[in-house]
Amino acid sequence: MFTSVDDVTARLAETGYLASPAVATTVFLAARLGKPLLVEGPAGVGKTELAKAVAAISDARLIRLQCYEGVDESRALYEWNHAKQLLRITAGRDETWDQTRTDVFSEEFLLTRPLLAAIRGDDAKVLLIDEMDKADVEVEGLLLEVLSDFQVTVPELGTISATRRPFVVLTSNASRELSEALRRRCLFLHIGFPDEELERRIVALKVPELDAVLAESLVRVVGALRAMDLRKVPSVAETVDWARTLLALGADRLDEEVVRASLGVVLKHQEDVDRAAAKLELGAV
């Protein structure tokens, strides 16, 4: 899939995803070793984006399983189409029971859900299992077979194995500890906040109209905010938002006035705004 780590970096950059060395190395290894990739990190650092970017550069179809509290087998794996089965049974009244039975449990009546869809078919696929930590613990057990052997067992049909392994990305916000069994099957990647240089390049890429000097001071202030003891520190998404705001405000340099007016874009809690204002000597906001 990829020839080297640098190849990954270059091709991800083409789709507009600037990867740190850690991200590029882990993506390269996941593709090379054929293992799922577990991505953790704070909200808004581009965990989901990474899966989309990988799908884009490898010309693969992106299949997404959005996890939520109460997601279950019939939402994640497969489900029998009961209504259609009933119709089939009423339609064929003269058949013997054996015929009906084998017929009703065939592929035609199977509704594939993301996990099964990712395993079937010969085309390249990226399976994104988003916000794994939101799902219940039982779902993890369900995933183990899929993630280690890339197969799904449907009792009525038998075991379906992948002819071509999908590239699997799991994301988690760490709101719940994922089980050790799940973690062991994955390569682990933590995407933290980017360093100053990378973040500057991200801002330049996303908001190219912004003046370079202004972008630099913006990134430095965000760095300072992250070092403060805040309830919710600003993420990359917020940095980009702030850059867009400054552009809209027509600011050409960062000064007290501008920061005071736009601090709400990066900080989402009033107490955080107050604290940051005090630390940055802004006066009342």
Next chain:
Amino acid sequence: MSTTGTAPSVADRVTSLVRALRAHGVRIGTGESVDAAQAVAALGLDNREHLREGLAAALLHDQGQRAVFDPVFELYFPRSVGAPEGPSGPPDRDGLRERLAEALAANDRAALARLAAEAVDAFGGYDANGWSSQQTLDRLRPQTLLAGIMAGIRSGGGQSGAFTDRIEADEVRRRIEEFREQVRGEARRRVAERRGTDEIARRMPVQTPDRTLFLYAGKEQLAELRRTVHPLARKLATRLAARRRRASRGHIDLRRTLRGSLSTGGVPMRPVLRRRRPARPELVLLCDVSGSVAGFANFTMLLVQALHDQFSKIRVFAFVNRIDEVTDLIAHGTADPEGLGARIAAEATLTGWHGSSDYGTALGEFVERYEAAVGPRTSVFVLGDARNNQQDPNLPALRRVARTARRVHWLNPEPRSQWDTGDSAAGVYGDVVDMYECRNARQLSALVGRLLPV
């Protein structure tokens, strides 16, 4: 990588790295070791950073382990071997400080790493086979460079008056801290060359915030610990919600069961249970805030406050030898967690005749003044080391609280082995209520997740 030839093979090095990580409590199975070896084979050895990230991806399972992994990796896959190259002359302290100041001002990471190596080489050596980071830093005193660097930036920089000036000092301070860490790593590497990597890697002190002992945490460590309050609270809240869900059993919800049975042709295959209306429990905290226990108490107060939406009512009481309610102080304390301890000491009446803790009197006063705070739906947590300074433990008061409350738990930040030594009354209190050892944030989160009422 400049180490080839007689150096141990890569496979050996990976397995020793794994052994060292295991010695520090990172759980790594054989499967992961194989993955790590495959990762090395796929990545090659020519890019050290790629190698580090690849090994971390294969071996680690969560970000907390990175604090262990990085220094251990530095030992087994060092950037260089032996003394740094370059002209070796007599150590030139002032010259080095000058170059360090320049590198710090310019944020030149490569130069900082080089300077760390030079500094340890010049100032860190003691007797035949020791290298000390402490000694290096004492001689070099990088923290004293701050003022000079700031003055340099102010006078030299053309863009003075810019908004970013006010965060400049903090940035330089962070870089100095990074430099100190580099010096520590470098000293470890030099020692390891003389005395064997395995031994140094095993004995290397590694501290992650959740293992910091409450009783011995310094100011810095407590600050770091406080930063984990909100993520921890979020995690605990989901855990509590999950427990609450599981606890909902009982009556069948007929309407929803029949509705669900439509997909199975009217046969109710999955009974749906009626959700119990969550009656949110009440929580009362009694915290010893004297001396060394205060760090533990403050952390726990903040944690409980961060969990406040899980409970219908939280009341927090602080005591040394008199007790006073501090609920409001905590609620406002989230805006300024550092000053919490000071404000409690200033605004609440916690001491009477003397300044040492007296659990008996405090419990007695609690029963007398605030008994109404405890009811059959209240869970009470007592936080403290039960060191009573030989006073009367006043067991009847605690018994009375235990009788009224739904549950009473006692969290003790001392190691179990020290309970009942000296003036500790842990044993007698432990007979009345359940007492748990709670030495670090890891134990605390496990206990809170288990003991908090749902």
